[in-house]
Amino acid sequence: MKNLSVFLLCVMLLAGCTNTPKLSLYEQVGGKAGIAKLIDSFIDQIGNDEQVFHYFEHANITHFRQGFITHMCMLLEGPCKYNGDSMVAIHTGMHISEKDFNHVVDLLINAMNKQNINHKIQNKILFKMAPLRGEVIKV
Numbered sequence: 001m002k003n004l005s006v007f008l009l010c011v012m013l014l015a016g017c018t019n020t021p022k023l024s025l026y027e028q029v030g031g032k033a034g035i036a037k038l039i040d041s042f043i044d045q046i047g048n049d050e051q052v053f054h055y056f057e058h059a060n061i062t063h064f065r066q067g068f069i070t071h072m073c074m075l076l077e078g079p080c081k082y083n084g085d086s087m088v089a090i091h092t093g094m095h096i097s098e099k100d101f102n103h104v105v106d107l108l109i110n111a112m113n114k115q116n117i118n119h120k121i122q123n124k125i126l127f128k129m130a131p132l133r134g135e136v137i138k139v
């Protein structure tokens with residue numbers, strides 16, 4: 001009888017595991033709509049920023065917005081495929097300094113705070129972006 005109880009308990013625990021699939025980062029930020037809101041807030045931050053606005057002065061913001069949303073969606077393991085130019089190709093010639101890179105990351109953090117994305121998720125997003133740093137600065 002005791003063995004049967006233990007067996008049933010194990011089955012219940014395993015069933016519990018399969019019923020609670022792990023949410024992707026993409027899902028945790030509210031999917032495509034959540035990412036779009038985040039990027040709109042990020043663009044708003046950039047538009048009002050004296051330190052880095054000059055980089056974006058001549059950029060096509062509609063194109064940037066779409067490309068950044070798709071890229072972020074893919075980075076967070078959402079159902080998107082970014083087909084744009086590589087990070088190196090896009091940022092080559094901008095000569096982005098480390099200080100300005102860090103500042104843009106701060107603007108993204110401001111945007112994540114405004115969207116009430118919790119700090120645990122924020123850290124996971126920044127962790128995904130960190131390896132791209134070398135493809136963006138000083139190129």
Ligand code: HEM
Nearest residue numbers: 055056059060064067068071084096100101104129132136
């Ligand atoms: C890990 C950090 C970064 C990532 C993942 C990233 C990613 C991207 C993506 C996906 C695009 C749009 C590509 C497209 O056209 O479809 C883009 C464009 C751009 N990025 Fe970044 N970026 C980063 C950091 C930065 C920083 C730090 C700056 C400036 C200080 C910057 C300046 C720009 C500008 C000006 C454009 C628009 C280029 C144009 O269309 O003329 N990026 N970036």
